[in-house]
Amino acid sequence: MALDYKKELEVAAKNMIFVHEPDLLIKMILRTIVQKVEVSHAGILLHHQDEDNKDAYILTVSRGPLGLKIPAGFVRLDTDNSLIRFFRERQDKQLFNYEAIVYDEASVCLEKDISDALKQILKETLYQMEIFEADVSIPSYFRKELLGILLLGKKNDNTKFEREELDFFIALSSNVAMAIRNAQLFKELGLELNKKRRLFIHTTIALAAAIDAKDHYTHGHTARVTNLSLLLAQRLIQKDKKRFDAQLLENLHIAALLHDIGKIGIPEAILNKNGPLDDDEKKKMQEHPLVGVTILQPIKELGETISGVKYHHERYDGLGYPEGLKGNQIPLLASIISLADAFDAMTTDRPYRRALSKEEAKVEIERQSGKQFNPEMADVFIELCEEGKI
Amino acid sequence: MALDYKKELEVAAKNMIFVHEPDLLIKMILRTIVQKVEVSHAGILLHHQDEDNKDAYILTVSRGPLGLKIPAGFVRLDTDNSLIRFFRERQDKQLFNYEAIVYDEASVCLEKDISDALKQILKETLYQMEIFEADVSIPSYFRKELLGILLLGKKNDNTKFEREELDFFIALSSNVAMAIRNAQLFKELGLELNKKRRLFIHTTIALAAAIDAKDHYTHGHTARVTNLSLLLAQRLIQKDKKRFDAQLLENLHIAALLHDIGKIGIPEAILNKNGPLDDDEKKKMQEHPLVGVTILQPIKELGETISGVKYHHERYDGLGYPEGLKGNQIPLLASIISLADAFDAMTTDRPYRRALSKEEAKVEIERQSGKQFNPEMADVFIELCEEGKI
Numbered sequence: 176m177a178l179d180y181k182k183e184l185e186v187a188a189k190n191m192i193f194v195h196e197p198d199l200l201i202k203m204i205l206r207t208i209v210q211k212v213e214v215s216h217a218g219i220l221l222h223h224q225d226e227d228n229k230d231a232y233i234l235t236v237s238r239g240p241l242g243l244k245i246p247a248g249f250v251r252l253d254t255d256n257s258l259i260r261f262f263r264e265r266q267d268k269q270l271f272n273y274e275a276i277v278y279d280e281a282s283v284c285l286e287k288d289i290s291d292a293l294k295q296i297l298k299e300t301l302y303q304m305e306i307f308e309a310d311v312s313i314p315s316y317f318r319k320e321l322l323g324i325l326l327l328g329k330k331n332d333n334t335k336f337e338r339e340e341l342d343f344f345i346a347l348s349s350n351v352a353m354a355i356r357n358a359q360l361f362k363e364l365g366l367e368l369n370k371k372r373r374l375f376i377h378t379t380i381a382l383a384a385a386i387d388a389k390d391h392y393t394h395g396h397t398a399r400v401t402n403l404s405l406l407l408a409q410r411l412i413q414k415d416k417k418r419f420d421a422q423l424l425e426n427l428h429i430a431a432l433l434h435d436i437g438k439i440g441i442p443e444a445i446l447n448k449n450g451p452l453d454d455d456e457k458k459k460m461q462e463h464p465l466v467g468v469t470i471l472q473p474i475k476e477l478g479e480t481i482s483g484v485k486y487h488h489e490r491y492d493g494l495g496y497p498e499g500l501k502g503n504q505i506p507l508l509a510s511i512i513s514l515a516d517a518f519d520a521m522t523t524d525r526p527y528r529r530a531l532s533k534e535e536a537k538v539e540i541e542r543q544s545g546k547q548f549n550p551e552m553a554d555v556f557i558e559l560c561e562e563g564k565i
Numbered sequence: 566m567a568l569d570y571k572k573e574l575e576v577a578a579k580n581m582i583f584v585h586e587p588d589l590l591i592k593m594i595l596r597t598i599v600q601k602v603e604v605s606h607a608g609i610l611l612h613h614q615d616e617d618n619k620d621a622y623i624l625t626v627s628r629g630p631l632g633l634k635i636p637a638g639f640v641r642l643d644t645d646n647s648l649i650r651f652f653r654e655r656q657d658k659q660l661f662n663y664e665a666i667v668y669d670e671a672s673v674c675l676e677k678d679i680s681d682a683l684k685q686i687l688k689e690t691l692y693q694m695e696i697f698e699a700d701v702s703i704p705s706y707f708r709k710e711l712l713g714i715l716l717l718g719k720k721n722d723n724t725k726f727e728r729e730e731l732d733f734f735i736a737l738s739s740n741v742a743m744a745i746r747n748a749q750l751f752k753e754l755g756l757e758l759n760k761k762r763r764l765f766i767h768t769t770i771a772l773a774a775a776i777d778a779k780d781h782y783t784h785g786h787t788a789r790v791t792n793l794s795l796l797l798a799q800r801l802i803q804k805d806k807k808r809f810d811a812q813l814l815e816n817l818h819i820a821a822l823l824h825d826i827g828k829i830g831i832p833e834a835i836l837n838k839n840g841p842l843d844d845d846e847k848k849k850m851q852e853h854p855l856v857g858v859t860i861l862q863p864i865k866e867l868g869e870t871i872s873g874v875k876y877h878h879e880r881y882d883g884l885g886y887p888e889g890l891k892g893n894q895i896p897l898l899a900s901i902i903s904l905a906d907a908f909d910a911m912t913t914d915r916p917y918r919r920a921l922s923k924e925e926a927k928v929e930i931e932r933q934s935g936k937q938f939n940p941e942m943a944d945v946f947i948e949l950c951e952e953g954k955i
Contacts, residue, residue: 374866476764
């Protein structure tokens with residue numbers, strides 16, 4: 176018999192290496208096998224290690240008569256299951272020339288002169304295959320470890336699997352199990368990465384909020400500035416995606432969370448003074464962007480992000496601090512945070528003045544476009560305001 | 566000719582999927598090919614994308630006559646190189662039945678009736694193969710993209726590559742390129758994970774140090790407590806590896822960095838008071854572990870780590886705060902930090918008392934074993950002291 180499906184399955188197996196979602200990969204593989212090989216159903220028992228390092232094998236079955244009965248991940252076999260033991264202990268070596276159990280052939284073996292112990296485990300193994308309605312079970316190993324077992328149902332044309340086909344499936348099964356293992360490793364690494372990302376951002380949020388809380392007048396300031404900054408940036412990106420770095424939102428998020436970190440260096444007496452600051456106090460207060468830089472400088476991984484902290488009090492007309500940068504000299508992150516920061520300051524009460532309304536603040540920002548603020552940021556702000564998004 | 570090496574190379578190629586260091590993987594592959602196939606040398610031109618998204622192909626060569634001349638990664642071909650263009654544009658389709666260039670066969674093609682443009686590029690391609698002393702060039706693709714080119718030198722027995730061998734290498738080359746691509750993806754993800762890890766830990770260090778700096782009397786306290794805590798834990802692990810969670814050092818590192826984070830909620834007037842605290846002030850000061858918990862609670866990813874912050878002022882005899890936990894009720898992280906924290910407090914000057922010497926502090930810790938401190942921690946501390954490691 177010609178293996179018509181061989182080439183197609185080989186190509187499919189090859190591409191599997193780049194599918195990094197294990198569940199999706201298993202389903203793709205089973206579907207491909209069922210379609211190409213024309214069997215009633217196919218299943219994979221895949222090695223799984225619990226958190227307490229206990230080994231088990233989890234079954235996924237294709238659509239088909241058995242698939243209806245067994246939802247994905249529902250069957251879990253322990254290592255004392257006979258089918259698993261059969262392959263883990265490589266009992267087959269004593270019975271067959273190749274590493275697979277074909278139900279009919281194995282049944283015949285039961286009549287042969289084999290040890291009672293082997294007869295017993297083979298019997299139980301065949302019983303397990305009956306439950307899964309599997310005509311063939313094909314193990315796959317990596318080094319000495321049993322990675323998984325491929326189960327094939329009956330061929331739709333009711334013929335038997337031939338030796339050539341079985342050899343092909345033995346090779347395929349091994350590739351499949353390795354691709355799945357590869358996908359699992361990728362997924363684990365990806366989950367770990369996401370966890371670290373969340374840990375970092377949540378820690379930064381918590382510490383920034385704690386520092387924020389020192390300044391009685393600006394409770395919640397950091398969170399509001401961060402949200403508004405991200406809103407402005409999302410709109411900028413929406414207008415011209417290509418102009419901006421893919422990392423912009425992530426960098427801005429961090430810079431906005433940390434923009435006032437330097438306030439931790441300002442004495443509480445100044446931060447919480449019940450009235451306008453005198454010149455010395457103002458000077459001290461204006462040190463906070465540079466104190467922030469001093470704190471953050473050792474964090475090499477922050478890279479350009481620090482510019483958002485350092486320059487968030489620069490003005491478009493060059494009259495800001497600490498360096499008096501002008502126009503496009505002011506880094507993008509700082510231009511965005513600067514506007515969000517100013518808007519939040521205007522719209523919260525201070526000891527020496529009442530908060531402006533949103534409408535009053537909008538008028539002020541419009542008026543300061545090209546003076547205090549980068550006109551592009553001011554435009555985007557006005558736009559969002561008029562859409563009711565701020 | 567029997568492909569004696571076929572089985573061995575196939576097995577080697579299969580195992581490659583779990584080698585996640587691309588450079589090592591390439592070297593392993595080339596070494597295996599040179600040994601099994603018995604060629605003078607082998608090389609791989611591997612697709613590489615620069616940071617500015619420019620495509621290029623980097624050459625790695627096995628040991629051998631050419632390997633001596635070309636160190637790994639030294640040759641870089643741009644996409645306008647004729648060999649690269651030949652395969653990227655799949656010119657071969659017009660000339661050969663299979664996807665490889667055999668130098669001798671291709672030379673014959675130059676005599677055939679082919680277009681001048683094709684003749685020109687083929688000529689340049691062959692010239693490029695001469696430079697690499699390659700008898701055969703085999704491309705590998707993923708979808709439509711040229712992932713790499715496998716170059717084979719002369720066979721040691723001076724025979725020519727046969728068709729069956731070439732077919733085998735075409736299949737192998739594709740597997741090899743995918744394994745390498747897979748390894749690259751793993752490496753990228755791993756680097757990204759490490760970067761996030763460093764970003765998190767460095768940010769935590771910087772913010773903890775900034776908060777530390779608010780307390781004039783304890784400059785550098787957090788860094789010292791963190792270092793000593795890690796030293797104690799490393800010795801504990803050294804004594805009985807199996808008893809401890811693999812995450813212990815990482816969790817302890819974070820908990821120690823954050824153990825005094827709650828001090829940000831204590832007024833500067835109390836933190837920096839020039840004399841002993843009165844009862845109310847002491848009560849306020851003793852709130853810092855719970856203020857720390859309030860700050861850190863929203864960071865779900867910290868999990869058990871927070872226990873090190875919450876309970877670092879508990880005492881083994883149950884006379885500590887905030888909950889008066891006793892003995893083994895006190896979480897491991899907290900027991901470790903507690904001792905490191907107390908040692909650092911004893912050995913630094915306070916407004917109302919001089920610092921103890923290291924020797925005096927050691928005597929005090931010995932005396933407090935089983936009272937203030939978990940005896941196991943005290944023992945490990947004494948041990949390290951006596952070895953001169955503290």
